[in-house]
Amino acid sequence: MDINAWLTAAIADAERRGLGDLRPLLETLARSTTALREAEGSARPDTPTPGTNLPPTGEHQE
């Protein structure tokens, strides 16, 4: 899921629940998630792009 879309949805939900104080924490978390994803990318440059190397439908379910 795109981080900006996630952040928008998360802030909206938090405010709907009366937890407006979560906004700065969620914004910090979004920056951290961006860094996490970048770290994963640099750690595994050979990671296949999702959808390009999946087994046939039905074989990757638990």
Next chain:
Amino acid sequence: MSAPADLRTIAQIAPLIRAGDLSPTDLVERCLGRIEHSASLNAFITVLADRARAEARTAEREMASGHYRGPLHGVPVSVKDLIDVAGTPTTSGSAVPARHPTADAAIVTRLRAAGAIIIGKTNLHEFAFGTTSDESAFGPVHHPKDPSRSAGGSSGGAAVALLEGMCFGSVGTDTGGSIRIPSAVCGIVGLKPTLGELPCAGIVPLSTTLDHVGPMARTIADVRALFRAMAGTDDVAREPGHMVLGVPEAYVGERLDPGVRAAFERARSTLRLAGHDVVPVGIDGADCTPDVYLHIVLPEASHMHANTLVRHADGYSPGVRLRLEMGGYLLAEDYVRAMHLRDRLTRAVDAALAGCDCLLLPTLPIPAPVLNATSVDVDGHRMPVRAAMLRLTQLFNMTGHPAIAIPNGSTPDGWPVSLQIVGRRGATARLLDCAAAIEGLIAGQTGPVPVGKSG
């Protein structure tokens, strides 16, 4: 028999107890007196005075009949109030309804089998979800040197109890540094063993992936005595011989309080002058440590508290509640990413240790922060207090390597500074051997760095 006030360590009192020159009852009374005298520090949530007195009498009867259990027999020990003691509420430092265990945590059972007396349950940062022990339903834990300062956390009460002579050993938990951080702030010794080495059964979890339990005491010898009882091992201390000590320079980084940096350089210089090799090492990918940590601890803590948050949200401290709520928003895919990166960090620390006996780094980049502060100045950089305090400890919770915090002098204005020593996974006994040798070399080193000798 009286208990002289200058007896501060298990190593000092154990032979006196065994010889009958010091009674467990007197020791318990002395500790209870210290707890009462310093009650304003909020080190304890529950004091088990009557039970401790009864346990002391039992210990005396056992020893009188020739049954000596070992160096913890008759020794008053405290446990963090996140750890079950049968018949006593486990509050976790929260106003959320406590649990009421009918059995001791596994670690308490082992300490009792070794003859330890459980004198009480110490205060903590609520649910161990913080580094300053100022979010507790039982009031903040105050630093004995200055009550406006934090004693560190989350096992802050344990550190204060040891520093003030309220007990001779303590049990803490460590998910991102919660044993090592208060040990550093208060100038005592705290050991986070290898992940999984000590059982967490009967302990309120924070993060099942990262939680550790371990001993705290005034010296490494005392920590070893507690660890042996808690692990059920009978290893003996050995001279480590010549050591190769790796310093992860890039990970330690520039953001250190000047007093902390000076103490670290002083220790490094002292170890070199003693003939040990102190070499730079790298930890590949360590710059993502806080991000990986956050994406594991937040969802796991949120999961642990999901039901209670629904029913008792108002029972949590506001800050702790917000952190728990935040974890509920984190995506599963990012949790999985963090778990993959955790494996990579584990291999990176293994690699850094491949040519070394131990890693050396400061435990904490700053001295004791002011209570309730949200940010702190670290050598000219403004940082969130939690992030600053976790910066050098949380990596080893994720990788599972054993790590110990030991006193390393003080800042120019007298605040304790700590050295962190990290060993190979599964080699906690070897870590203790190395740490004891280092403790012997750096103890009392409080002067300036010798010119030209640092590095």
